[in-house]
Amino acid sequence: MKRLLWLQWIVVSGLSAQHSFTPIDVQDGGRLFRANCTICHGAQGDGVPGIDLLHGKFRRAKSDDDIGAIIRTGIPGTAMPPNNFTDFAALTIVAYLRSAAAATATTTSGGDPVRGKAIYEGKGNCASCHRIRGVGARLGPDLSDIGNLRLAGELERSVVDPDAEVLAQNRHFHAVTKDGATIDGIILNEDKYSVQLLDSNSRLISLKRANLRESAFVEKSPMPSYRDKLTHQ
């Protein structure tokens, strides 16, 4: 089976050696960031005066190693508490910050919710694939809470360059059964003998590999680029 993944290795220097992080590590770092850091630093990382985590603006840290150490030990006498993370987990947060910083670099504004809603429901035709609060399709990620899960820059990158990053939980899968039926959908799970999909008809289905003539992860995102259809604003 042909398996194509969107590997964006993030390199962080820390603990006397450079660490490479897989996209899964970066996602884990993002989860830790959202669960532990945003309550003080804000969803955009700029909630504490003088610090902008996503634009490399720190008061004390000079290196990724420093950031990782501060995440773990906190800063005595300040509101920054110690956290019970392993060295590696702390550095996945740094990796996430680096990844998000890259995505955020070109973003100049936080967006306009009213105009965004109009585009989502209008010329963007977004609900034909996405879903918000139970309304819309399920071909793409559910966007109900996407503002809490992804940064503005990451969202903008997904809109203009959908292939740049496809998270593991959003990967698509294509299969042709031995009797010629074509099945496409988001892959939910797999094992040696079967593949579980949310197919293009919104059915949860399980395919036996022995019944498939061909099957593969889909190389690119099925989402079209809106680079030439929408303005930067």
Next chain:
Amino acid sequence: MKCLLLALMTPLLWSQVTFDRILNADKEPQNWLTYSGTTLSQRHSLLTQIGPANVKNLELQWVFQAQSLEKFEATPLVVNGVLYTVQAPNDVVAIDAETGRIFWVYQYPASPEARPCCGRVNRGLAILGDTLFMGTIDGHLIALDSKSGHPIWNVTVAKADAGYALTHAPLVIKDKVIVGTAGGEFGIRGFLAAYDARTGKEAWKFYTIPGPGEPGHETWAGDSWMHGGASIWVTGSYDPQLNLTYWGIGNPGPDWNSDSRGGANLYSDSVVALDADTGKLKWYFQFSPHDDYDYDSVQVPVLADMDWKGKPRRVMLWANRNGFYYVLDRTTGEFLTGKPFAKVTWTTGLDDSGHPVRIPEANPSREGTLVYPGVQGATNWFSPSYSPHTGLFYIDTWENYSSIFNKLPGDFVEGRRYTGGAPRSPVPSLRGTQVINRTEEEGYGVVRAFDPKTGVRKWEFKMSDVTGSGVLTTASDLLFAGGREGYFWALDARTGAELWRASVGGPVDSGPMTYAVNGRQYVAVSAGNSLFTFALRQ
């Protein structure tokens, strides 16, 4: 790529679980669309592929191991080959019902403030359209997309830090989702509430303890009504012709010291019949007025239609935790008959209106009073079954089971246990042990079959340990049930003869259910920390 995109953007309508389908769930026995199989709650399936002649060929198909050490009490739903269950306390899992492979997991971080009395458990889900509904142990009701597990809405039903919890599977009626609050050991004031399935907006609310000015309020002395418990923690039933929904109500509090709550304490230990559209009370029947023993009436109301003394009658079959079997007219609440189904010493029997005649010497005391049945009752929350095919009513029973009820003082403090005592028993209440060395006189479990019209026992199947299992029957006259000793049995529903068993390595604390995928029938039950499925050897 363009072809793929076009294919992805032309979604077809996939059949949704309409309320009409739920009402007619017996027409599609391959699915299991509501907690007890149908809204009549008979836990009886019309699937017949597995029968007495071939049940010996049942073998394990797949196991789902929950990442939880809590009791696994949920009954799954199955819709079109997808099985939905709850990993305690409140993670929802969608599983391929044929292979056991997981489609998705929704993880709910229940608040540490949640304080359910008897385990961080959940008994299942409801579905309507393509939305799943779950009550949480921290008092929330959550709607999830059944295809992705993504939350749609989340409303607070009651305060977790005051002892309220939601542990039962919600019940869908028309366009509403109905849930009730657990917390009878924390001085709550119980209620049932209905929510708009689409928005989560509250549609009606019924307090199980009447407030000032309402009928029944006078059955609570002083301010005792404010903290009188009367919780709900097992799913109710629904009669579409009468448009009534029936729910069993829990014990009054404090459980074992009733000095402060003089009166009958309505509607604790009762069944209430409510208008499903408005939540208005149509009738009630109180099984254990002024309860001193924690005899919650949180049994599943089993609805059946049968000839009664020569005339067709819509009845309700009810084996109560207090040790009595009852038949009520479910149109009016009229008591039709009742008799003990296990050893009972707290009353001399029922009077003509179905009310127990109490024995004052049997009341809890400071030094302790020995009473049968014990605090967990002669039966409890686990589901009974009624088979229209055999015409018998089946329950799991704790026989020869007693407790010594101590009555202790205690004041109400919000969020703290408010029980007024500490019963002791030779049988562990909630969790069994891995070693059983009790005599039969100290308590044992048994499956019993009754003639529902008379309460006369037809047969019984004895276990060594007690049981927390529900009972499932099928139209092929099989009965499935399990026990704390770690066996899951198939019995002949006509005779009680053992036809098959599996060692599942842990207590069965759930109601078995059955479904079919691609023409193959499966039987599922959770035991210990896992869900087991069985089917005939191919």
